[in-house]
Amino acid sequence: MEDVDYYELLGVRRDSSPAEIKSAYRALAKVMHPDAGGTAGTFRMLTTAFDTLSRADRRAAYDAGRVVQTPPAPARRRRMFRDEPAFTPQACRVATTALPWWHLTKHQPRIGYVRTPGHAPAALAVAGVCVLAVVPVLVSFPTPLLVVWLALAAAAAIAAVRLAGEYAAAARGHRAALAEFGERTVFGVADQEPDGERLTADLLARYLAPLPGSRVFHGLSRPGSVFADVEHAVLCGSRLVLIESKLWLPGHYEFDDDAALWRNDHPFRGGETTLPEAVAAFQDLLPGVQVRGALILYPNRRGELTTDATPALGVSPVDPDTFVHTFGSWLAADCGHVDHHTLRAVRARVVTTSDAA
Numbered sequence: 001m002e003d004v005d006y007y008e009l010l011g012v013r014r015d016s017s018p019a020e021i022k023s024a025y026r027a028l029a030k031v032m033h034p035d036a037g038g039t040a041g042t043f044r045m046l047t048t049a050f051d052t053l054s055r056a057d058r059r060a061a062y063d064a065g066r067v068v069q070t071p072p073a074p075a076r077r078r079r080m081f082r083d084e085p086a087f088t089p090q091a092c093r094v095a096t097t098a099l100p101w102w103h104l105t106k107h108q109p110r111i112g113y114v115r116t117p118g119h120a121p122a123a124l125a126v127a128g129v130c131v132l133a134v135v136p137v138l139v140s141f142p143t144p145l146l147v148v149w150l151a152l153a154a155a156a157a158i159a160a161v162r163l164a165g166e167y168a169a170a171a172r173g174h175r176a177a178l179a180e181f182g183e184r185t186v187f188g189v190a191d192q193e194p195d196g197e198r199l200t201a202d203l204l205a206r207y208l209a210p211l212p213g214s215r216v217f218h219g220l221s222r223p224g225s226v227f228a229d230v231e232h233a234v235l236c237g238s239r240l241v242l243i244e245s246k247l248w249l250p251g252h253y254e255f256d257d258d259a260a261l262w263r264n265d266h267p268f269r270g271g272e273t274t275l276p277e278a279v280a281a282f283q284d285l286l287p288g289v290q291v292r293g294a295l296i297l298y299p300n301r302r303g304e305l306t307t308d309a310t311p312a313l314g315v316s317p318v319d320p321d322t323f324v325h326t327f328g329s330w331l332a333a334d335c336g337h338v339d340h341h342t343l344r345a346v347r348a349r350v351v352t353t354s355d356a357a
Contacts, residue, residue, distance in 0.1 A: 006049035006062065014063075017300075018054055019196065019247055023271070025050040029227055089247065089298035091199040092207070092320040099324070101332035105210035185209055188218035188350040190232070196245030197231050199320070200296055204243075207324050208234050213335045220349040222274075222281045228351050230278050234327075235346055237334030241327050242282060242293045244275050250303025255312035276313035283314075289342055292316070292330070296323050 007014050010024045025046065032043050052058045096102045186209065190201035201218065209216050215235045219228035220242075232243040248271055251263045259276045261268040275293035283291045293315035299305040309316045309326060318326065 004045060004049070006053055009046065009049045010053065012053075017247075018056075020271075021050065021053050025054075026227060026229070030225070087299075087301050089195065089199065089300070090320075091203050091298075092324055094207070094321050094324045096207070099207075099328060101211075101329055104212060104332055104335060185214065186216045186218070187347050188220070190218040191228075196247045196296070196298055199298060200232055200243060200245040203296075203320055203324070204232060204234060207328060208331065211236060211328075211332055211335045213237060213338045214331065215338065215343055215346075217346060217350055219351055220346070221351045222278050223285045223349070224281070226351070229274060230349075233346065234331060235338075235342065236331040237337055238288060238339065238342065239290045239331055239334045240282065240286065240292075240342075240346065241331065242275060242278050242291065243296060244273055244293070245296045245298065246271055246273070247298050247300040248305070250299045250301065250305045252306045252308070253297055253317045254308035254310065255315070255317060257312055259312040259315055261317070273315070275315045279314040286342060286345060292327070294318055294323050294327055296320060 007016075010021060010028065012021055012024050016024075028046055029043070032046050052062050186205075191197045204216050208214055213236055217233040217235070218231070220230040220233055221227055222229040230242050231245055234241050234243070248268075249263070252265075253268065254262050256262060259273075261272065263270070273295050275295055279291050279293040283289075291314065292311070295315055295317045297305055297307060297317060297319055305319060307317045307319050307322060309318050309322050316326070
């Protein structure tokens with residue numbers, strides 16, 4: 001263990017940022033985990049390296065106790081890719097009064113977990129009237145008309161029984177889901193260590209969690225994975241947005257058709273995202289749900305960061321303001337109910353410790 005260089009094990013530079021170290025750890029953990037064919041000892045070593053280098057105090061102690069043989073990166077490159085320690089990116093500047101859908105959050109109705117049959121009360125009333133009308137018809141109508149009215153009354157009675165059964169099933173489903181989920185709207189625990197995830201968690205709590213029927217998730221695994229591959233997600237009705245946060249250099253970002261990142265009209269080599277794969281995996285898991293991805297970008301130093309939100313493979317790069325406007329409007333269009341089957345399937349992907357159960 002003492003002969004292992006943690007930086008070499010993770011494949012990162014000695015001046016790498018915490019976000020770069022975390023990204024490297026996640027990529028290696030997917031292939032070194034025992035469930036993926038790795039060994040327990042190797043995975044423990046990888047986890048120890050990450051735990052050491054991801055904490056500033058532990059990293060400083062580790063660096064102080066080792067003789068660094070590898071020469072530092074050129075000064076210009078180091079200044080370019082390192083975060084600016086004194087800089088704190090701004091999460092979102094949107095005033096809630098400027099959002100056309102914000103009025104939906106003012107008076108939240110009680111959201112049902114199961115859709116009830118449409119127009120059922122009116123249908124039941126008509127059925128009752130038809131059934132009651134049979135009595136005078138039996139007395140005064142001739143036989144041919146009597147047969148027609150009896151047929152109508154029988155059809156109305158059957159419809160009434162069917163609708164009553166659907167209402168009863170919906171009521172049972174709602175009670176069961178209410179007992180399982182209660183009034184809970186947030187599942188999982190947001191990682192407070194990286195600034196990007198913390199900023200996005202605060203953004204979701206302020207802007208999207210107040211939507212009626214919205215459910216917020218932190219730390220989800222992709223289907224087939226055991227790791228928290230997706231940082232955040234928001235579910236509204238039959239619409240789900242998967243979210244990843246990045247602190248990157250100021251500049252203009254966009255996707256090409258293959259979801260490869262470009263910055264200032266040049267291929268961006270400073271980071272990557274796995275959101276397109278996550279969107280495809282969740283779309284297969286939830287065939288009746290519309291799934292989109294949002295890559296929220298924050299500047300890691302002073303300077304303007306802009307995005308072209310045109311999606312590629314279901315994912316859009318966005319700054320925080322654009323995310324709130326664009327994805328908030330999209331989710332608000334279907335925020336009137338919570339489907340308990342979808343909620344249960346998404347909640348099952350939460351892997352953060354205290355709320356995964």
